[in-house]
Amino acid sequence: MKPVTISTLLFFCKMFYPVSTLDNGIGNSPLLGWTTGERYPCLTDCINYPDDCISEHLIRTVADMLTLSSFQEAGYQHIIIGDCWMDKMRDERDRLRADRNRFPSGMANLSSYLHGKNLKLGLYMDLGAKTCGGFPGSLNRYDLDAETLASWKVDVVVAGACGLTSYIDINKAYPDFGSQLNRTGVQMTYVCEWPFILNKKGGGQANYTAVAKTCNYFRISDPVKTTELLTQTVQNYNGYWYLYKDVVGPGSYIDLDQLVVGTSSLSHDQEKFQLSFWAIVSSPLLVSCDMTQLNSRSKRLLLNEKVIRINQDSLGFVGRQKLSKELVTIWTKPILPEGSFAVALLNTNIAGLPSQTSFQLSSLDISGSARYNVTEVFSGDYHGVFKPWHYFNCEVEPSGALLFQFIAF
Amino acid sequence: MKPVTISTLLFFCKMFYPVSTLDNGIGNSPLLGWTTGERYPCLTDCINYPDDCISEHLIRTVADMLTLSSFQEAGYQHIIIGDCWMDKMRDERDRLRADRNRFPSGMANLSSYLHGKNLKLGLYMDLGAKTCGGFPGSLNRYDLDAETLASWKVDVVVAGACGLTSYIDINKAYPDFGSQLNRTGVQMTYVCEWPFILNKKGGGQANYTAVAKTCNYFRISDPVKTTELLTQTVQNYNGYWYLYKDVVGPGSYIDLDQLVVGTSSLSHDQEKFQLSFWAIVSSPLLVSCDMTQLNSRSKRLLLNEKVIRINQDSLGFVGRQKLSKELVTIWTKPILPEGSFAVALLNTNIAGLPSQTSFQLSSLDISGSARYNVTEVFSGDYHGVFKPWHYFNCEVEPSGALLFQFIAF
Known part of the structure; x- marks a missing residue:
């Protein structure tokens, strides 16, 4: 870090x-x-x-x-x-x-x-x-x-x-x-x-x-x-x-x-x-x-x-919407350590199946670093190492959300 | 019984x-x-x-x-x-x-x-x-x-x-x-x-x-x-x-x-x-x-x-609304054993304090028996013995409900 x-x-x-x-x-x-x-x-x-x-x-x-x-x-x-x-x-x-x-x-x-x-x-x-x-x-x-x-x-x-x-x-x-x-x-x-x-x-x-x-x-x-x-x-x-x-x-x-x-x-x-x-x-x-x-x-x-x-986060950034995939909107906010991001996926679909969502890191302007350690903060699940050209896949519960740390290293 | x-x-x-x-x-x-x-x-x-x-x-x-x-x-x-x-x-x-x-x-x-x-x-x-x-x-x-x-x-x-x-x-x-x-x-x-x-x-x-x-x-x-x-x-x-x-x-x-x-x-x-x-x-x-x-x-x-x-319940009754107290509606359904009732309090107020609600048993036409043992079914709390002329008091969470058995004995 x-x-x-x-x-x-x-x-x-x-x-x-x-x-x-x-x-x-x-x-x-x-x-x-x-x-x-x-x-x-x-x-x-x-x-x-x-x-x-x-x-x-x-x-x-x-x-x-x-x-x-x-x-x-x-x-x-x-x-x-x-x-x-x-x-x-x-x-x-x-x-x-x-x-x-x-x-x-x-x-x-x-x-x-x-x-x-x-x-x-x-x-x-x-x-x-x-x-x-x-x-x-x-x-x-x-x-x-x-x-x-x-x-x-x-x-x-x-x-x-x-x-x-x-x-x-x-x-x-x-x-x-x-x-x-x-x-x-x-x-x-x-x-x-x-x-x-x-x-x-x-x-x-x-x-x-x-x-x-x-x-x-x-x-x-x-x-x-x-x-x-x-x-x-x-x-x-x-x-x-x-x-x-x-x-x-x-x-x-x-x-x-x-x-x-x-x-x-x-x-x-x-x-x-x-x-x-x-x-x-x-x-x-x-x-x-x-x-x-x-x-x-x-x-x-x-x-x-x-x-x-x-x-x-003391960098003091404010998140913004970067992408929407059907009823899931994807938000990012730069956080510490330098080059890292928080990413939120918000599902405004209110019932039915979890929404399957994929996005390329670079499409969110996540490119401050060559690679990121990715963890979902509610479950604590570690998702592995991702690079800007990688696609990231996840399922978001109806009317629910996922919140990730993309930690640059 | x-x-x-x-x-x-x-x-x-x-x-x-x-x-x-x-x-x-x-x-x-x-x-x-x-x-x-x-x-x-x-x-x-x-x-x-x-x-x-x-x-x-x-x-x-x-x-x-x-x-x-x-x-x-x-x-x-x-x-x-x-x-x-x-x-x-x-x-x-x-x-x-x-x-x-x-x-x-x-x-x-x-x-x-x-x-x-x-x-x-x-x-x-x-x-x-x-x-x-x-x-x-x-x-x-x-x-x-x-x-x-x-x-x-x-x-x-x-x-x-x-x-x-x-x-x-x-x-x-x-x-x-x-x-x-x-x-x-x-x-x-x-x-x-x-x-x-x-x-x-x-x-x-x-x-x-x-x-x-x-x-x-x-x-x-x-x-x-x-x-x-x-x-x-x-x-x-x-x-x-x-x-x-x-x-x-x-x-x-x-x-x-x-x-x-x-x-x-x-x-x-x-x-x-x-x-x-x-x-x-x-x-x-x-x-x-x-x-x-x-x-x-x-x-x-x-x-x-x-x-x-x-x-x-095998008596086969269907509940109906008997009373409303502000945003809380009170429903009853005759159940077994004979003379008993289920009572539901439904709160349609969606936020704020729990609603304080009182009603007299007789106002719900609960009078098939001289007395009832009362239990709230979600909490399992026993509320005591009530008679038709008694007032019954409870607090219902916003957008929540209480469901009672009034068991005749």
Whole structure:
């Protein structure tokens, strides 16, 4: 395994990521952790739902699960609290505060609890007058709210815009709030729902150059709950690739929203599909599941260190579709060691036989090295040595995926 | 456990199943077994797909898997070969024959091989000029083809009507071919796609009285491949329940088509949903999966003896929806011992928290006994003794299901 020289890295970076991504020194590898997300919607009734309401108790439980199980060791460190953590009223100095019944220790304390465990805290907020769940929005208080978040030592800020409707407002709000975050002097990762919300509200496609200059991560798609939505996400990503291909990379990644691995939503093969795609396009891996009920097969997928390594690869490339063979699309992403690639095969055929797929390595532009050691990361199966002129053959389960390391040597 | 008296059974039967169901002495409990189905579509290329093409080799492998694993012991006995087993040409005496390359021993031999293992053979055929896959249809040869199937000692005949387009033809063809099957004197279970095909071709809803007099099983819905289709199947069944409620029962059951448990299609919770619904409405349990690759969780579901007992219950009732609580629908089916019920809770909410659901037993008309021992059949959890005036509480996973035995004592 050859070491990667700094000059090689710089060459790659210069080639692909000029100066367009956000340079706030963070977001160099995709977020990895847990989020309230789909599994824990806006539930504030802790009397009747003590374990499922959005509360300090839930977050501490998840933190303990991450550290006691093998998750933290595998790299899972972010805990994101979505909407509904706030008190309905700001405090006497007009600052945001956490709901006092559900977060009795306060957000600064919770943040410090997580930091004490080497975990990081993310909080959702809204750039309009109200959050999606009807809690206080930050409109007209970007400076104050950025300061409050900074004072709590929040690590990740997820900014929605439920409360904004005009396209002009949306396009202005994200950079404005971003400046206020920077002004605090506290490094906070800035996750924007900007392109997703703009599009959702009829504003068409965002200016991705502006987006990437502003945000460490930018949401482009609906949350995935079914295999149909998985297919749609892949197709949309590929369809609009030309819009963001020049601006994504370390400092500004695409966010496909949460993983639903370990919930009721996806079959085991569909879970592999979601993980493979998220890993190869360097989307955050933030799983929304009940950590106390995680089944062992899903857990093994989430803890697969090769999948995580592909996602977090420090070259910072973002995967793209290179080929499609009937309903199987083939994606590649350059990874370390130098000249190596991750290759994902995603099958959007939803039933029937596994799809038999062959491709020549060179047709994927896999030609950075004379030969590759090939391993499938879910099964761990070693497939042998392949050269650029070789054909590679595999069978992909319906609605499933294969994810390979092609390691140059 | 009280014994069920003949008079009780007769009372029930008379009450619910007058003389409208098919009285050919078979079909008294739903088919239970395996089918080529979605997992093994019309593949005739055995050179390139030796294990997946429709062939004698595949069927013998499945037969061996059923008998060597615990499936046969659990009751799985039917093996259904869908479209594409035929030779493109009839024989010199104009009879149907199996493809000679893929079924070198011939269908009579394969049938005898299965019978030697106490298994049963089902074959698909078409009442029009061609099958869906373009193989010989039986139009104008109902007598000859019925005789041929009888001569092979086929146990189950699945009749499609891809090759018929006029509603009048479809409505006439099924009874006509049924008479020819009866005329052979050989008992063959008659599975009709009649209502499904009629509706599919724009002919509206079938005359279910005629259907039930003709067919042991009648297909009413699309094959399920996704959780959306599962929800749709439940809603359609309930929406048209008034049409078939008076005609279903022993001798003529509704057929919801194959189970896809053990494939890539459904999550574990969704698999429970499919099994629960199929079991409670007494649909055939015919699984279309790769028996050589069956994962252990799906296998446990398929082999759950309580689920099978609910499906096969010899009282012969068919479940119906009694209540809906937001997105959870609650279904009941009277089962043995006398006064007992199966109860299924199906959650059509596809993400988020488990749904908390409560109902009073009496609101489901569960009042045949003073008290019930209640067990959830997937977990095996015993919930205690309940009386008709009691409220029963449970949490159902999103897109999942719970299936209970309420055993009178």
